[in-house]
Amino acid sequence: MKGAWVEAERVEEVRAAARGWKRAGAIGTGTFEEILRRYPEPRTLPAPLWRVVTFLLVSAILLLLGGALVAGLSPAIKNAPFWCASLGVAFVVVAELQARSRSLARRGGVEAASFWGIVALVGGIFIFFEESLHAGNDVMVNAGLLGAALLFGLAAQHWGNPAFAGFAAGAVFILLARAPQGRLLWVAAGVALSAAAERFLDRPSWAPSHRACAAVLVAVGLVGVYAAVNLYALDHRLVEKLGSARLDASGPSFGERIASMVLTALVPLAAVVWGIRSRRAFALDVGLVLTALSLLTLRFYVHLAATWLVLTLAGAALLLLALGVNRWLAKGAAKERSGFTAESLFADERRLRALELVPVVAAHAPESRPPVEPGYQGGGGSFGGGGAGGSF
C-alpha cells in the first residue's frame, strides 16, 4: 500500500471519529469545523449508499464490456486463459487507476474493478489447467484455490480491502480441506492465523485498513477452528465434503466425538471470554455467534422439549438476558462496568435503526392476500397473516 494512502486513511479515521463526536453532541459545530480544517478531506468519501450504487454500476459496466469482447471476438476455448488473464489485468489496471485518483479512490469502483479482475484471473487459472495443460480435476481446483488465495491476499495488502483478506483466508481453508487430515490442518491453520493476526490488531504502524484485514483474519481463523471441531460438522464430515476428499467409511471414533463435544462447548466460550477480557467487540460477536451454533448443535442431538417450547424459551431467555445486561450496565457508575457500556457512544444510531428496517420487514411482513376467484367463498384466511407469517 502506498504511503500516501496510509496517511489518507489515518486522516479519514480522525474525521470519522469527529463526525461521531459531533453526532453525539459531545463537541460543538465550531470545534467540529476546526477539526475538519486541521484534518482536511484527503479523498472524496461518499456515503455508503453512493458507494454501493457505484459498485453495482461499475460491476455491470465491466461485465458487459467483458461480455461484448467475448461475443465480438468469439475466442476459441484454448485461448480462453489468455482472454481471462487480459480482462483480469485490464480490470486490475482500472482499479489501480481509480485508487490513485483522489476523487475516485473511495467511491466503490476500486472494489468492483479489483474484485472482478481477480475473479477473471482465477477463472483463467482454472481454464488454463483444464484446457491447456489437461491437468486432472484435483490439480485444476488446487491451482485455482491457490491462485485465489494469493491474488486476494495481495489485493488485500495492496488496496487494504478486509473482504479480500477474508476471501484469501477462505480459499486457504478450502485448499487445506482437500489435503489428507484436512480437519486437523483447519485447527492448526485457524489457531496459527488467529494468533498471528491478533498481534497486528492494534499496531500503530499498520494502516487502519490493514488492521481491519487482521481483524477479519482473526475471525476467519476462529470460525475455521470451530468448523473443524464442531460435533455436527464432524459427524457429517462437512470439512471433508468441502474438500471432496474420499470419506472414511468408518466415521469418527468415540474419542474424536468426545473431544469434539468438549470443544464444541469450549471454543465459543473461549472466544467470548477473550472478547470480554480484551474488550474486542468483533471477537465477542464471533464468540456469541459460535455459542448460538453450539446451542443449535445441542438441540440437534438432544431433544430437550417440543420445538415450540425450545423456541419460545430460547427467545424469552435471550430477551431477558439482553434486557438484564442492558440494565446491569446502565446501573453501573457512569453507566459502565469493566469498560463496557450499553450507551451508543459515537455510533450512528439513526443509520443503524434505518438498516434494521430491512430484516424486520423481510421477516415479519404479512403474506399478501390471495387473488379473488370468481365464486370464492371466504374461509377465514390463514392465521398469522397479520405479521407473523402464515407458515411459521
Add this chain to the structure above:
Amino acid sequence: VNPDVAAGVERLRGDGVLRDLPANFFGRVARRELVTVRLEIRAALYLGVLLLTAGVGLFVKENHERIGPAAIGVAIGIGAAACLVWAMRRSAPFAWGEATSAHAGFDYVLLLGSLLVATDLGYLETQFTLLGQNWPWHLLVVALFYGLLAYRFDSRMLLSLSLASFAAWRGIAVSIGRTSLGSGDPARLRAEALSTGVLFAVLGLASVRAGKKAHFEDVWVNGGVLLVLGGVLSGVFGSRLDWGVWLLALLAVSAAIAAAAYRWKRTLPFAQAVLAAYLGVLRGVLSGGGGDAAARLLLAALLGAAALGVVFAAHRKMKIP
C-alpha cells in the same frame, strides 16, 4: 485500540481544540478502555423476538385443537398486553416531533407486543371467521394498528410493518421469498402497486408539509418509490407486447423521481430511480432483435457508464455525503 484516533485526540488536546474532559473520554474510547455493546444487545433482542414469535406461532399451530381458540387467544393477548404496557411505561410522551425512547430494548419489546397482537388477530379471525368472505380486511386492521402504535411510540420499525401490511391488503407481497409483486392478475397488481406507492409518497410529503412526524418521511417516501418503480419495472419485464410503452413510462417516472430527489437532497430515492431506469434500459437493449450481441452489450456498458456519470454528477452537486 484505534491508534490513529488516539493520537489525533492527543494532538487536538495539545493544540487546544479539545478540552480535557471530552478529550479524556474520546481517548478512552479510542484506546478501547470503554467499549459499547449496544449493537450486540439490540441484535440479541431482535433474535429473541424472532425466536419467541416463531415459537408462539408453532405452539398455536400444533395445539390449537387441543387447547381451544379462546384459551390461546387470551394467552397470546396477555403476553401482548404485557409487552405493550412495558413499552407504554418506558415511552417518551407523545410528540409530533422525534420522541424515541433511549432504552435499548424499547423497539424490540414494542415489536414483540405488536407482532403478538397481529398473530392473535389473525388467529382469532381464522377460528371465528369474524369477517367471513372479507377476511383480507384484517390486514388493513393490522396495518392501522401498527400505524397507530408507530405514531404513538415514534417507531419507524412499526411504520414499515404498517406499510407492508397495507400493501399486503392490496395484494402486494413485500416479504422475502416473493419473486413477483404477489399472486394473481399482474395488470391488477401493477395498478395496485402504482396507486399504493403514490399514496405512500404523497402521505410522506404531506407529513413533512404539515410538520407531523416529518422524520417519518423517508419511510413513507422510500416505500412509495419502491412500489412505484417495482410496479413499472414489472411492466417492463413482465409484458410481452407493450413493454416498450412501460419502458417509456419507467424512464419518465424515474426521471421525475430523480429530479425530485435531487432537488430535496434525498439519496435513496435518487439511487432507486437511477438503478431502476438502468435495469429497464438493459431490458430494451439486451432483448432487442438481431444477432449483433457484441454491439448490444457494448451499448449496455456505455449506458451504464452514462448512469455512473449521472450518479457522480448528482453526488457532487447535491453537496451531501
